[in-house]
Amino acid sequence: MTEQTTPTDSALPHQRPPANASTLIYNRAGAYLLHLRDDIPGIWEPGAWSLLGGGREPGDRSLEDTARRELREEAGLDLLDLAPFAVEEARDSDGRTVPVQIFTGHWVGDPATLNLTEGAMLHWFRPEALSRLRMASSTRDLIRRHAELLRLDGLGTAAEGAAGNNSPADRPSPPSTPSRGGSTVLNVIGAHLYLEDADGKVLLGLRHPDSAYAGSIWHFLAGHCEQESALMCLVREAHEEAGLLIEPGDVELAHVVHLVDTPGGRPRMQLVFRARRWSGTPEVREPDKCKGWRWWPPDGLPAQTVPYARAAIEGIRAGRRYTETGWS
Incomplete structure (x- = not known):
């Protein structure tokens, strides 16, 4: 954690909006990734x-941007899915109280492989080991509060919000475990647009260098499904990202x-x-995500x-309909 933003002295701690963000990272074994500071x-x-x-x-557009930037800068971590969990109050080096927005994120990996740029080390700890640290x-x-929510969710009990007022969307998801362990593994669903022009070239977008995923790399127009069908996600993303109008019946x-x-x-x-038909010319409508659109020949991709x-x-x-990658 870098030096924190200094709070104004005139506002009470609970009245100040958070100007700091931290991420509670957990794995499917229920352990938490902690950072040993210098x-x-x-x-x-x-x-x-x-x-x-x-x-x-x-340069941070939101506290989620702050959390993602800090993860990249401090440990080279790029987590696709972050969720707000709670607002905590911490004390800075001068003893002042600072509100901190806490996000949760799921990651499975070896901390020794990360490029740590600040602090002494990263390590996984089970909640029962925290008293020794x-x-x-x-x-x-x-x-401990988050671990208890995971335990309750794992038992099928409706978990209460960490701070007493969290909505269901703010609650953490239980860690994924392989199906052989008896638990359902939730998959992230993404909708991607495949467009060909009259010459058979495929539309790709150059991701912004600061994108949370695939910075400075060419990719489909795409998005994660929210509370919507995959087709509606595609139609929405096409309009929001590139100004294209597509009818679901033309898709x-x-x-x-299926990848890991x-x-x-x-x-x-x-x-x-x-999409067999569409209207509009691809334009950059979200410059923080995409730097430009271009048609590429399928046999000459960048x-x-x-x-x-x-x-x-x-x-x-x-002519294939299915590909698997990343599965061992």
């Missing part, structure tokens, strides 16, 4: 185990890619839809293309 006087929580995070910077009591309580499923990005990571079902997008295009050209 033991340097004057910094936030010197020599203590804490969450990865830091203060909001001018030097850490802020508020962090310890936060983790057909062209290919499916990292060993043991959360599975993803990527649905690639072909070297920097998202691998599963390339696999889907190859599958469509070969």
Whole structure:
């Protein structure tokens, strides 16, 4: 966690909006990823185990952006799915109370493989080991509260919000476990647009360098399904991202890619839809996500293309409907 934004002294802690963000990262075994901070006087929580995070910077559009930037900068972590969990109050090096927005994220991996740029180390800890660690009591309580919610969810009990007023959407999801362990593994569903122009070229967008996923790489127009059907997700994303108008009846499923990005990571079902007709010319409507649209020949895709997008295009050209990748 970098130096925190200094709060104004005129407002009470609970009245100030958070200007800091941290991420509670857990794995499917119910362990939590903690960061051992440098033991340097004057910094936030010197020599203590804490969450990865830091203060909001001018370029951050939201506190989620802050959390994602800090994860990338401090540990080279790029988590696709973050969810707000709670607002906690911590004390900075001057003893002032600072509100911190806590997000949750799921990751399965070896911390030793991460590129740690701040602090001494990262390590997984089970909640029962926290009492032996030097850490802020508020962090310890936060983790235990989250672990209890996971336990209740795992038993099929409706979990109450961490702060007493969280909506169901704010509650953490239980960690995924392999099906052989007896638990259902929730897959992320993505909707992708496959467009061909009159010359048979395929539309791809160049992702923004600061994108949470695939920065500076060419990719389909795509989005995660929200509380909507996959087709409606596709129609919405096409209009929001590129100004294209597509009727659901003009769309057909062209290919499916079932993948795991990292060993043991959360599975993803990527649905690639072909639109036979549409109106509009592709334009950059979300410059924070896409730098530009371009039509590419299928046999001449740019070297920097998202691998599963390339696999889907190859599958469509070969007449295949399904591809698996990343599964061991």
